[in-house]
Protein backbone atom coordinates (compact mmCIF):
# COMPACT_ATOMS: atom_id res chain seq x y z
CA UNK A 1 0.00 0.00 0.00
CA UNK A 2 1.22 3.51 -0.82
CA UNK A 3 3.18 5.15 2.00
CA UNK A 4 2.85 1.98 4.10
CA UNK A 5 6.14 2.57 5.93
CA UNK A 6 5.63 6.32 6.42
CA UNK A 7 4.66 7.58 9.90
CA UNK A 8 1.06 8.92 9.80
CA UNK A 9 2.09 12.51 10.59
CA UNK A 10 4.59 12.59 7.70
CA UNK A 11 2.46 10.99 4.94
CA UNK A 12 1.59 14.26 3.26
CA UNK A 13 5.16 15.58 3.32
CA UNK A 14 6.33 12.24 1.83
CA UNK A 15 3.75 12.61 -0.97
CA UNK A 16 4.96 16.17 -1.67
CA UNK A 17 8.56 14.92 -1.64
CA UNK A 18 7.69 12.23 -4.23
CA UNK A 19 5.82 14.75 -6.38
CA UNK A 20 8.76 17.13 -6.32
CA UNK A 21 11.09 14.31 -7.42
CA UNK A 22 9.24 13.94 -10.71
CA UNK A 23 10.31 17.41 -11.84
CA UNK A 24 13.60 17.48 -9.96
CA UNK A 25 16.95 18.12 -11.57
CA UNK A 26 20.06 18.71 -9.57
CA UNK A 27 21.51 17.02 -6.55
CA UNK A 28 19.19 15.30 -4.12
CA UNK A 29 21.35 16.32 -1.21
CA UNK A 30 19.90 19.82 -1.30
CA UNK A 31 16.30 18.57 -1.34
CA UNK A 32 14.11 18.80 1.74
CA UNK A 33 12.82 15.39 2.81
CA UNK A 34 10.57 14.42 5.75
CA UNK A 35 12.33 13.62 9.05
CA UNK A 36 11.64 9.85 9.06
CA UNK A 37 13.90 9.41 6.00
CA UNK A 38 16.90 11.37 7.39
CA UNK A 39 20.08 9.53 8.34
CA UNK A 40 22.35 10.85 11.11
CA UNK A 41 25.44 9.92 9.06
CA UNK A 42 27.34 12.22 6.73
CA UNK A 43 28.27 11.09 3.20
CA UNK A 44 31.95 11.59 4.15
CA UNK A 45 31.68 8.37 6.19
CA UNK A 46 30.67 6.26 3.17
CA UNK A 47 34.21 5.59 1.80
CA UNK A 48 34.74 3.43 4.92
CA UNK A 49 32.52 0.82 3.25
CA UNK A 50 35.45 0.07 0.92
CA UNK A 51 37.37 -1.58 3.71
CA UNK A 52 34.99 -3.29 6.12
CA UNK A 53 36.68 -6.56 5.21
CA UNK A 54 40.29 -5.39 5.55
CA UNK A 55 41.61 -8.94 5.23
CA UNK A 56 40.31 -9.10 1.63
CA UNK A 57 41.93 -5.73 0.87
CA UNK A 58 45.24 -6.97 2.33
CA UNK A 59 44.98 -10.34 0.52
CA UNK A 60 45.28 -8.60 -2.86
CA UNK A 61 49.03 -8.24 -2.21
CA UNK A 62 49.38 -12.00 -1.62
CA UNK A 63 48.33 -12.94 -5.17
CA UNK A 64 51.36 -14.48 -6.89
CA UNK A 65 50.28 -13.76 -10.49
CA UNK A 66 48.48 -10.89 -12.20
CA UNK A 67 45.55 -13.27 -12.77
CA UNK A 68 45.39 -14.17 -9.04
CA UNK A 69 45.59 -10.50 -8.02
CA UNK A 70 42.86 -9.51 -10.50
CA UNK A 71 40.58 -12.16 -8.98
CA UNK A 72 41.49 -10.96 -5.46
CA UNK A 73 40.64 -7.36 -6.42
CA UNK A 74 37.28 -8.53 -7.80
CA UNK A 75 36.56 -10.56 -4.66
CA UNK A 76 37.35 -7.58 -2.41
CA UNK A 77 35.27 -5.22 -4.62
CA UNK A 78 32.19 -7.49 -4.73
CA UNK A 79 32.49 -8.00 -0.96
CA UNK A 80 32.21 -4.23 -0.36
CA UNK A 81 28.85 -3.93 -2.16
CA UNK A 82 26.70 -5.28 0.67
CA UNK A 83 28.00 -2.59 3.04
CA UNK A 84 27.92 0.20 0.45
CA UNK A 85 24.35 -0.42 -0.68
CA UNK A 86 22.36 -2.35 1.94
CA UNK A 87 23.76 -1.37 5.33
CA UNK A 88 21.28 1.47 6.02
CA UNK A 89 18.43 -0.98 5.34
CA UNK A 90 19.97 -3.34 7.87
CA UNK A 91 20.69 -0.75 10.56
CA UNK A 92 17.80 1.69 10.03
CA UNK A 93 15.13 -0.33 8.21
CA UNK A 94 15.43 1.42 4.82
CA UNK A 95 17.77 3.53 2.71
CA UNK A 96 17.94 7.03 4.17
CA UNK A 97 19.04 10.49 3.08
CA UNK A 98 22.58 11.04 4.39
CA UNK A 99 23.79 14.37 5.78
CA UNK A 100 25.15 16.59 3.02
CA UNK A 101 28.81 17.28 3.88
CA UNK A 102 30.18 20.82 4.07
CA UNK A 103 33.20 21.87 2.03
CA UNK A 104 36.35 20.84 3.89
CA UNK A 105 34.59 18.29 6.09
CA UNK A 106 36.96 15.50 7.15
CA UNK A 107 36.59 11.89 8.21
CA UNK A 108 39.55 9.87 9.50
CA UNK A 109 39.52 6.24 10.51
CA UNK A 110 41.58 3.09 10.92
CA UNK A 111 41.18 -0.65 10.93
CA UNK A 112 43.71 -1.36 13.65
CA UNK A 113 46.60 -3.73 13.17
CA UNK A 114 45.41 -7.29 13.54
CA UNK A 115 47.27 -10.13 11.90
CA UNK A 116 44.08 -12.03 11.00
CA UNK A 117 42.80 -8.88 9.29
CA UNK A 118 46.07 -8.19 7.42
CA UNK A 119 47.73 -5.32 9.36
CA UNK A 120 46.69 -1.70 9.88
CA UNK A 121 44.61 0.06 7.23
CA UNK A 122 44.00 3.82 7.33
CA UNK A 123 41.32 6.07 5.86
CA UNK A 124 41.40 9.80 5.01
CA UNK A 125 38.27 11.45 3.56
CA UNK A 126 37.76 15.08 2.58
CA UNK A 127 34.71 16.79 1.14
CA UNK A 128 36.34 18.53 -1.83
CA UNK A 129 33.20 20.23 -3.21
CA UNK A 130 29.86 21.24 -1.74
CA UNK A 131 27.89 22.06 -4.91
CA UNK A 132 27.94 19.53 -6.45
CA UNK A 133 28.85 17.32 -3.48
CA UNK A 134 32.16 15.52 -4.20
CA UNK A 135 33.94 13.32 -1.67
CA UNK A 136 37.62 12.30 -2.08
CA UNK A 137 39.19 9.43 -0.15
CA UNK A 138 42.34 7.43 0.33
CA UNK A 139 42.66 4.03 1.99
CA UNK A 140 46.06 2.44 2.57
CA UNK A 141 47.59 -0.68 4.01
CA UNK A 142 51.25 0.39 4.02
CA UNK A 143 52.65 -2.93 5.22
CA UNK A 144 51.02 -4.65 2.23
CA UNK A 145 51.75 -1.84 -0.23
CA UNK A 146 48.10 -1.37 -1.24
CA UNK A 147 46.49 2.04 -1.74
CA UNK A 148 42.99 2.98 -2.95
CA UNK A 149 42.36 6.58 -4.00
CA UNK A 150 39.09 7.83 -5.41
CA UNK A 151 36.33 10.38 -5.49
CA UNK A 152 32.60 10.15 -5.69
CA UNK A 153 29.77 12.40 -6.86
CA UNK A 154 26.24 11.61 -8.00
CA UNK A 155 23.91 12.74 -10.79
CA UNK A 156 20.32 11.93 -10.02
CA UNK A 157 17.19 11.72 -12.14
CA UNK A 158 13.71 10.23 -11.71
CA UNK A 159 12.24 7.52 -13.92
CA UNK A 160 9.37 5.07 -13.63
CA UNK A 161 8.85 5.74 -9.92
CA UNK A 162 12.52 5.24 -9.04
CA UNK A 163 15.44 7.58 -8.42
CA UNK A 164 18.29 6.80 -10.82
CA UNK A 165 21.74 7.67 -9.52
CA UNK A 166 24.66 7.83 -11.90
CA UNK A 167 27.84 7.67 -9.90
CA UNK A 168 30.40 10.15 -11.19
CA UNK A 169 34.01 9.45 -10.27
CA UNK A 170 36.21 6.40 -10.06
CA UNK A 171 38.80 4.75 -7.85
CA UNK A 172 42.36 3.67 -8.52
CA UNK A 173 43.94 0.83 -6.58
CA UNK A 174 47.73 0.47 -6.64
CA UNK A 175 49.66 -2.60 -5.53
CA UNK A 176 53.44 -2.36 -4.95
CA UNK A 177 54.84 -5.67 -6.18
CA UNK A 178 57.94 -7.38 -4.70
CA UNK A 179 59.64 -6.77 -8.11
CA UNK A 180 59.51 -3.03 -7.39
CA UNK A 181 56.82 -2.48 -10.06
CA UNK A 182 53.42 -0.99 -9.30
CA UNK A 183 50.27 -2.64 -10.62
CA UNK A 184 47.28 -0.34 -11.09
CA UNK A 185 43.55 -1.07 -11.20
CA UNK A 186 40.97 1.39 -12.50
CA UNK A 187 37.62 0.80 -10.80
CA UNK A 188 34.42 2.28 -12.22
CA UNK A 189 31.19 2.45 -10.24
CA UNK A 190 27.75 0.94 -10.89
CA UNK A 191 24.54 2.84 -11.53
CA UNK A 192 21.97 2.74 -8.71
CA UNK A 193 18.21 2.63 -8.75
CA UNK A 194 16.41 3.65 -5.59
CA UNK A 195 13.20 1.57 -5.52
CA UNK A 196 10.47 1.24 -2.90
CA UNK A 197 9.80 5.02 -2.79
CA UNK A 198 6.05 4.57 -3.23
CA UNK A 199 5.87 2.58 0.01
CA UNK A 200 8.19 4.95 1.88
CA UNK A 201 10.83 2.26 2.32
CA UNK A 202 13.57 2.94 -0.22
CA UNK A 203 16.23 0.37 -1.10
CA UNK A 204 19.00 0.20 -3.67
CA UNK A 205 19.29 -2.06 -6.69
CA UNK A 206 22.45 -1.93 -8.79
CA UNK A 207 22.13 -1.71 -12.56
CA UNK A 208 24.12 -1.86 -15.79
CA UNK A 209 27.86 -2.59 -15.85
CA UNK A 210 31.01 -1.56 -13.99
CA UNK A 211 34.64 -2.44 -14.77
CA UNK A 212 37.92 -3.18 -13.04
CA UNK A 213 40.78 -2.78 -15.50
CA UNK A 214 44.25 -3.89 -14.42
CA UNK A 215 47.44 -2.41 -15.89
CA UNK A 216 48.43 -6.09 -16.48
CA UNK A 217 45.63 -6.33 -19.05
CA UNK A 218 43.14 -8.43 -17.01
CA UNK A 219 39.64 -6.95 -17.09
CA UNK A 220 36.64 -7.68 -14.86
CA UNK A 221 33.30 -6.77 -16.42
CA UNK A 222 30.56 -6.82 -13.79
CA UNK A 223 26.92 -6.86 -14.88
CA UNK A 224 24.26 -6.11 -12.28
CA UNK A 225 20.67 -7.29 -12.43
CA UNK A 226 17.73 -7.25 -10.06
CA UNK A 227 14.72 -9.54 -9.70
CA UNK A 228 13.64 -11.22 -12.90
CA UNK A 229 17.05 -11.48 -14.61
CA UNK A 230 19.87 -14.12 -14.56
CA UNK A 231 18.80 -15.98 -11.41
CA UNK A 232 15.62 -14.00 -10.87
CA UNK A 233 16.96 -12.76 -7.52
CA UNK A 234 17.53 -9.23 -6.23
CA UNK A 235 21.15 -8.01 -6.14
CA UNK A 236 22.35 -10.50 -8.78
CA UNK A 237 25.60 -10.05 -10.64
CA UNK A 238 27.69 -11.80 -13.21
CA UNK A 239 31.38 -10.97 -13.49
CA UNK A 240 33.55 -12.05 -16.42
CA UNK A 241 37.29 -11.84 -15.85
CA UNK A 242 39.11 -11.82 -19.19
CA UNK A 243 42.86 -12.12 -19.81
CA UNK A 244 44.96 -9.68 -21.82
CA UNK A 245 44.99 -10.32 -25.61
CA UNK A 246 48.32 -12.19 -25.60
CA UNK A 247 47.26 -14.71 -22.90
CA UNK A 248 45.13 -17.70 -23.88
CA UNK A 249 43.34 -18.56 -20.67
CA UNK A 250 39.59 -19.25 -20.49
CA UNK A 251 37.83 -16.25 -18.89
CA UNK A 252 36.56 -16.74 -15.34
CA UNK A 253 32.82 -16.33 -14.85
CA UNK A 254 31.51 -15.57 -11.38
CA UNK A 255 27.78 -15.50 -10.61
CA UNK A 256 25.75 -14.90 -7.49
CA UNK A 257 24.15 -12.21 -5.38
CA UNK A 258 26.48 -9.51 -4.12
CA UNK A 259 24.88 -9.26 -0.66
CA UNK A 260 25.36 -13.01 0.03
CA UNK A 261 27.59 -15.37 -1.93
CA UNK A 262 28.76 -16.19 -5.43
CA UNK A 263 30.36 -19.11 -7.22
CA UNK A 264 32.94 -19.65 -9.93
CA UNK A 265 30.80 -21.02 -12.78
CA UNK A 266 33.51 -23.45 -13.97
CA UNK A 267 34.57 -25.03 -10.68
CA UNK A 268 31.38 -24.36 -8.62
CA UNK A 269 33.71 -23.19 -5.78
CA UNK A 270 32.49 -20.33 -3.58
CA UNK A 271 34.01 -17.07 -4.82
CA UNK A 272 32.84 -14.51 -2.27
CA UNK A 273 30.86 -14.83 0.97
CA UNK A 274 29.70 -11.81 2.94
CA UNK A 275 27.37 -13.66 5.28
CA UNK A 276 30.11 -13.46 7.95
CA UNK A 277 30.82 -10.50 10.28
CA UNK A 278 32.42 -7.34 8.93
CA UNK A 279 34.70 -4.91 10.79
CA UNK A 280 33.50 -1.31 11.02
CA UNK A 281 36.00 1.51 10.90
CA UNK A 282 37.50 2.74 14.20
CA UNK A 283 37.17 6.49 14.81
CA UNK A 284 38.63 8.51 17.72
CA UNK A 285 36.10 9.85 20.25
CA UNK A 286 34.38 13.13 19.34
CA UNK A 287 36.18 15.12 22.06
CA UNK A 288 39.50 14.27 20.38
CA UNK A 289 38.29 15.35 16.92
CA UNK A 290 38.80 18.75 15.27
CA UNK A 291 35.75 20.90 14.49
CA UNK A 292 36.01 19.84 10.81
CA UNK A 293 35.66 16.16 11.51
CA UNK A 294 32.29 14.72 10.54
CA UNK A 295 31.06 13.21 13.77
CA UNK A 296 32.00 16.30 15.79
CA UNK A 297 30.70 18.75 13.17
CA UNK A 298 27.30 17.03 12.86
CA UNK A 299 27.06 15.90 16.48
CA UNK A 300 24.03 18.07 17.39
CA UNK A 301 22.15 17.28 14.17
CA UNK A 302 22.82 13.53 14.43
CA UNK A 303 21.70 13.50 18.08
CA UNK A 304 18.45 15.28 17.16
CA UNK A 305 17.74 12.80 14.33
CA UNK A 306 18.54 9.76 16.51
CA UNK A 307 16.39 11.00 19.38
CA UNK A 308 13.50 12.15 17.20
CA UNK A 309 14.08 15.80 18.21
CA UNK A 310 13.84 17.13 14.66
CA UNK A 311 13.43 20.73 15.77
CA UNK A 312 16.84 20.83 17.42
CA UNK A 313 18.33 18.85 14.49
CA UNK A 314 16.98 21.45 12.04
CA UNK A 315 18.21 24.32 14.21
CA UNK A 316 21.75 22.98 14.38
CA UNK A 317 21.73 22.16 10.65
CA UNK A 318 20.78 25.80 9.89
CA UNK A 319 23.60 27.02 12.16
CA UNK A 320 26.14 24.91 10.20
CA UNK A 321 24.73 26.03 6.84
CA UNK A 322 24.71 29.71 7.84
CA UNK A 323 28.33 29.48 8.99
CA UNK A 324 29.21 27.97 5.62
CA UNK A 325 27.36 30.71 3.72
CA UNK A 326 29.19 33.36 5.77
CA UNK A 327 32.55 31.71 5.06
CA UNK A 328 31.88 31.75 1.29
CA UNK A 329 30.84 35.42 1.49
CA UNK A 330 34.01 36.31 3.42
CA UNK A 331 36.15 34.45 0.87
CA UNK A 332 34.43 36.26 -2.02
CA UNK A 333 34.98 39.63 -0.29
CA UNK A 334 38.64 38.84 0.36
CA UNK A 335 39.14 37.38 -3.15
CA UNK A 336 40.37 34.08 -1.69
CA UNK A 337 39.29 30.51 -2.25
CA UNK A 338 38.86 27.60 0.12
CA UNK A 339 42.02 25.48 0.16
CA UNK A 340 41.73 21.72 0.29
CA UNK A 341 43.73 20.03 3.02
CA UNK A 342 44.62 16.54 1.79
CA UNK A 343 43.91 16.45 -1.96
CA UNK A 344 44.64 18.53 -5.06
CA UNK A 345 42.35 18.54 -8.06
CA UNK A 346 43.59 17.51 -11.53
CA UNK A 347 41.53 18.01 -14.69
CA UNK A 348 42.35 14.61 -16.10
CA UNK A 349 43.43 11.53 -14.15
CA UNK A 350 46.24 9.91 -16.21
CA UNK A 351 45.45 6.41 -14.83
CA UNK A 352 41.80 6.73 -15.88
CA UNK A 353 42.84 7.90 -19.33
CA UNK A 354 45.47 5.17 -19.83
CA UNK A 355 43.54 2.18 -18.43
CA UNK A 356 40.13 3.47 -19.54
CA UNK A 357 41.28 3.20 -23.19
CA UNK A 358 41.71 -0.57 -22.78
CA UNK A 359 37.96 -1.12 -22.28
CA UNK A 360 36.73 2.05 -24.01
CA UNK A 361 35.61 3.76 -20.84
CA UNK A 362 32.82 6.30 -21.23
CA UNK A 363 33.68 9.18 -20.71
CA UNK A 364 37.22 8.84 -22.07
CA UNK A 365 38.66 11.18 -19.44
CA UNK A 366 37.71 12.05 -15.88
CA UNK A 367 39.13 14.48 -13.38
CA UNK A 368 40.79 13.29 -10.21
CA UNK A 369 42.03 14.19 -6.74
CA UNK A 370 45.65 13.51 -5.82
CA UNK A 371 46.44 12.72 -2.19
CA UNK A 372 49.01 15.04 -0.61
CA UNK A 373 50.53 12.48 1.78
CA UNK A 374 49.66 14.63 4.76
CA UNK A 375 46.95 12.69 6.57
CA UNK A 376 46.96 12.08 10.32
CA UNK A 377 48.42 8.60 9.80
CA UNK A 378 51.27 9.52 7.41
Ligand code: HCR
Pocket residue numbers: 028029033037046047049084085095096097098152154165167192194202204
Ligand atom coordinates in the same frame (compact mmCIF):
# COMPACT_ATOMS: atom_id res chain seq x y z
C1 HCR B 1 22.35 8.20 -3.58
C2 HCR B 1 22.64 8.32 -2.09
C3 HCR B 1 23.89 9.19 -1.87
C4 HCR B 1 25.13 8.53 -2.44
C5 HCR B 1 25.38 7.12 -1.87
C6 HCR B 1 26.65 6.44 -2.49
C7 HCR B 1 26.56 6.43 -4.02
C8 HCR B 1 27.90 7.24 -2.06
C9 HCR B 1 29.20 6.54 -2.36
C10 HCR B 1 29.25 5.16 -1.74
O1 HCR B 1 30.46 4.53 -2.08
C11 HCR B 1 28.07 4.33 -2.20
C12 HCR B 1 26.77 5.04 -2.03
C13 HCR B 1 25.76 4.38 -1.46
C14 HCR B 1 24.40 4.93 -1.26
O2 HCR B 1 23.52 3.91 -1.58
C15 HCR B 1 24.13 6.23 -2.05
C16 HCR B 1 22.93 6.96 -1.44
C17 HCR B 1 21.59 6.28 -1.44
C18 HCR B 1 20.59 7.41 -1.16
C19 HCR B 1 21.37 8.74 -1.31
C20 HCR B 1 20.48 9.88 -1.85
C21 HCR B 1 21.21 11.21 -1.98
C22 HCR B 1 19.30 10.13 -0.91
C23 HCR B 1 18.00 9.84 -1.57
C24 HCR B 1 16.85 10.13 -0.68
C25 HCR B 1 15.90 8.96 -0.66
C26 HCR B 1 16.39 7.81 0.22
C27 HCR B 1 14.56 9.42 -0.29
